[in-house]
Amino acid sequence: MELQQMRYVLAVAETANFTRAAERCHVVQSALSHQIKRLEHELGAELFARTSRRVRLTPAGEAFLPAARQCLEAADRAAAEAAATVGEVRGRLSVGVIPTVAAVDVPAALRDLRRRHPQVRVALRTGASDDLTAEVANGRLDVAFLGLPSSSRPTGVQSHELARDHLVAVLARDHPLADGGQLDLADLSAEPFVDFPYGSAGRAQTDHAFAHAKLTRDVAFEVTDAALMAQVIRHGLAIGFLPSAYLQRAPELRGLAAITVTNAPSRVEYVVWGSPGPSPATVAFLATIGLQPTPE
The missing domain is CATH 1.10.10.10 (Winged helix-like DNA-binding domain superfamily/Winged helix DNA-binding domain)
Incomplete structure (x- = not known):
């Protein structure tokens, strides 16, 4: 054979x-x-x-x-x-990213990797944080960028915290609350919401915040993509929450109102990689974002 x-x-x-x-x-x-x-x-x-x-x-x-x-x-x-061992980095690198990753410019990091190591072949895919973590843990992905509730941490993988951020309310520009200044979750609880699927890490961030405030809400629309969420909001069907850092680099959100919420949900962005022994291509990629993984 x-x-x-x-x-x-x-x-x-x-x-x-x-x-x-x-x-x-x-x-x-x-x-x-x-x-x-x-x-x-x-x-x-x-x-x-x-x-x-x-x-x-x-x-x-x-x-x-x-x-x-x-x-x-x-x-x-x-x-x-x-x-x-002779200084040549090659092989395949598989990278997973959540659609709202903001702490790292992943395409720019891959550009730097390819400039230094042109023999590395890259597979890039998007997904939900929980799914990406599982794929890193089982070896199907080498690296993944996640967004988790502040009360959670990645398990079964090596990880590094990249950034913490608060979510902001995103509304259609003509929504009655769009010009009301700073809001509270209670001001929004009667509105229909668009959010990520129930049980996902992206959804849990907002669910935890409303539960902590002892409020309920109606998630009328579930989507798997932030760009589709923006379209639902733009048509006045619902309001949503997205990370403030992501809004600054997402062209699909232009023209929408982003409102600060006093008791807003929060999230932590992580980069995770397999354990033990990341591949040479993985080590080289992590080096482009300033990390030097050590063997467990």
Whole structure:
């Protein structure tokens, strides 16, 4: 069994097409198909069910894929570790960010990383803080930027606190409360709200503040994206809370009213990475934002 055969299997599984898989792997389709057939013969089981219209994993293929992916990741990590001993940083870096990250300019940090280490390949994705933390903990992400309630801390990962911030109320410019100056949560509790999904870290920040103030509210709209939240607010459907630092760098929020709230929700931004032993690419990326992780 060869690593290249595993790469071919992974490519076919991800594209569901032998032709596209061969293009991704920069080989002719016949060579890719031949290598997969050799592997299937060695395993004594077919990995793919092939028809004229589609390709899908068999039960044997489903069982084979997770361990094959782990082998490839381990091989890539071994090559990166060896290269790092002679000062060359390469390999794959997977970064997760919440949509409202504000403490770090992540694209600028990635630009600096690529200037110094052009052989690093980057996968960037957005998600909710809880999901990103879990993916770092299980090794699917190398680094993630989170926003958590001030009463919470990341668990199962190494972490560094980046910044603390208060949320501000965001309203349509023509909302009756938009020109009322500083507000209190009680002034807002009768309004319909738009917020992140129940149970998420983004939602918990505001839920905790209202519970602490012994107030209830109506979350009439749930969204997973701050830009979509802004559109709901802009059309006068609801009001919301977003971090003040994020508002300063979010063009989709231009034209909305941002109002200071005396007992506003608060959040803490963190960067987290896997434990133990971050990869050379992870160490290099953290260095671009001024961090030097130490082994646990």
